[in-house]
Amino acid sequence: MSTPTLLPRADPPSYRALDALTTGASGPEVWRALGAEGLLPRAYRDGDPRRGLEPGELGRLLAAVDGRFSLGTTLAVCVPLATCLPLLARAAGPASRTLSDALRGRTVVALAATDDTAGCDLTSLNTEAVFDDDVVELNGTKRWITNATRCEALLVLARHRPGPHFTNFTWVLVPADAPGVHAEPADTDLFDGSGTGHLSFDHVRLGREHVMGGVGRGMSGFAAHIASERLAGALWAVALCRRVLRDTLHHLRERPYADGTLWHVEGIRQRYAAALLLARQHQALTAGLADAVASGRDATSAAMLKASAAGTVERVLDECAHLQGAHGFRRGGPQELRAQAALFGIGGGTTEIVLSVMAGAATDLLEELDR
């Protein structure tokens, strides 16, 4: 059997620089370490976020982070890498400087899209951008934003006109220390290291050069890069499942049972194998679609990856948590992980939303099955 191309069996030596950090390191600490070692640009083709993601390198980077730190910390690295930096790369002015600093690990950027309205309907968001000559003023709130409490810059999706039309939205680059910006931690014990929190914008006034990608290009910019985020999530899901499956296999082989160990119980072996199969299926799908998503705007493939990642992570972690018995409830164990990993089916578009995207392309997807 060939060696998987997306994720090698061992980390390349370059990621060993992360070993200098403690396992409790936060997202920004890891981001800065990756930047200082020049590892962040490697996630992009030719090291340039404008050219799209480099799936193999991104997969290795996420696996390196996932294997060392908390799920929240990996989340705090994944979101800016997959979405924020490519969005910044579409714009000039302050965005260029922020991008340059971010690639060096000196700036952590948060993506502030979800409003106090339903996250599954972004076009209902209330955060307003009002233009007054060369000034844009922001008012509103954002909820459950990764890196909210620990970032230096925010990409804020706001509406400049009422109504749901996709041209009514605009991205604004907001310094986290701008007057009127307030961040507070989200009330949760989950996602440690992610800086997840809520943001409010109270008469935040910035120069018009802080508008990113043009007025009216908020949703199109979001759509252009949500596919990247979904690919990153799929790559991370491969790494997460692999890690938990390895941990579970180790537990089963070590845990005494009757004259042997749990690994000698046929029923347990079969349940483990079924979870392993799910992970391999997701890995194969990811390997098959990664380049298509990374090189273009293949929204349907990205939706498939997102749906696959969410379902695979849920089922693999559920099975591994059960197979580990009481041991699964330890700090950082699979029971804790699976509660946080539910995020794979919610963040960046719920499973229902991405299944709707697939349904809309059902005819094309069926034709692909004929090939």
Next chain:
Amino acid sequence: MNATFENLLTPFLPYLNGNPLTEDSRLHDLGLNSMKAIDLLFTIEDELGVSLPDEDLNDATFATAGALWNAVQRAGTGQEDRKAAA
């Protein structure tokens, strides 16, 4: 509207059902939802090589085939003028 534009637009209109596309054809009624409209914007910019200006990014531009065609023409003319001036 020219044939190139009509050929580009038609795949985004699932309810056109082979009927002729006119300048008055209402795009939303023909199945152009938000996601398809964003894809259409990308396709226009990629395949026709024009970038719609900010002032034309509004619901009126995407209301009818004729309105979108007019915006594409304006964008093309504007870009040619800018090239000539440079």
